[in-house]
Amino acid sequence: MKIHKEGRRILFFTLLGLIVVNLLLFRLNAQHVTFNQIFAGISVIVFLTLLQFFRSPARRLFTHEDLITAPADGKVVVIENVFEPEFFDDERKQISIFMSPINVHITRNPISGVVRYFKYHPGNYLVAWHPKSSTKNERTTVVVESEAGPLVLFRQIAGAMARRIVWYVNEGDEVSQGEEFGFIKFGSRVDIFVPLDTEVKVQLGEKVKGGQTIIAQLKTESPSLF
Structure with missing residues (x-):
């Protein structure tokens, strides 16, 4: 291992x-x-x-320009339309994955593209499933302009146990789907915000694996695998 x-x-x-x-x-x-x-x-x-x-298992990564892969191991706890105030300032579809202490804590790029926005926010340490953890807890926000065109926002969120977030990306970086973009020590949660017309491929309560599970498909004119 x-x-x-x-x-x-x-x-x-x-x-x-x-x-x-x-x-x-x-x-x-x-x-x-x-x-x-x-x-x-x-x-x-x-x-x-x-x-x-702190285990780091070998992964056979899945890549495709309009398909979004899970950014972390864990369980899908949120699928809903919400108002995203930090970057988009409008409604987006949110998909959240909760990482328990027994999950792999590596966070991965859900899609390939260029980082157009990055910001670290110091904050609180509410439990990860608290409704306000996405905006009140320590967190990072990354926005990638995907190869398929749409912008995808994903956010590392610290929880009650996770007291340190690590990231490896900055604005202007080119990132590849499935590669590590950070680490949340002792687990927590990752939120993804995508356009409202994005087709979600997972269900609430479903367990996913970072870099392998397809969680959504962006609406483009590109041919689909599904």
């Missing part, structure tokens, strides 16, 4: 700390063998859980 670069430092120091604490317990608290063994077992569980957060 490959470990994502964002987790290597955290994992190293966590492992080092757990080893030191356990060695000290076994040396200074030798008379309480059962307690030491229980603590060692908990330490292993903690490290393996943290290891899972």
Whole structure:
């Protein structure tokens, strides 16, 4: 299993700390063998859980200019028409994917194109399913002019546990569908805003995989695969 670069430092120091604490317990608290063994077992569980957060599995990516792929692993929790005030200032179709602590936390470009807008917003840490998390929480906003023409906005959103968002894109960058554009440490949510005439290919509650699951199709004159 490959470990994502964002987790290597955290994992190293966590492992080092757990080893030191356990060695000290076994040396200074030798008379309480059962307690030491229980603590060692908990330490292993903690490290393996943290290891899972930062796994980076190999992916066979799907690419097509007018098809939007899932930007993250998780579950579809929102499909609705909403007013998007930050960039479009009009109505868009929103698709939101919730990333639980057991999901892969890599975020991927849902479509190929050129980054026309990027902004980082410091903010709160409401739970990811809170209605106001999309506008109140720490987040990034990326707008890509797709190869098919329409603009697609996607947003990384921190949650109650996710306290750091990492991004790898800037305005003017050319991005490729399925490639990593960032990482949300300990999971949260990704919102996508597309034109109202976009055809959604997923349903509420459906589980998706980043870079593989087709979640929507932009309306263009290009021939469709579906």
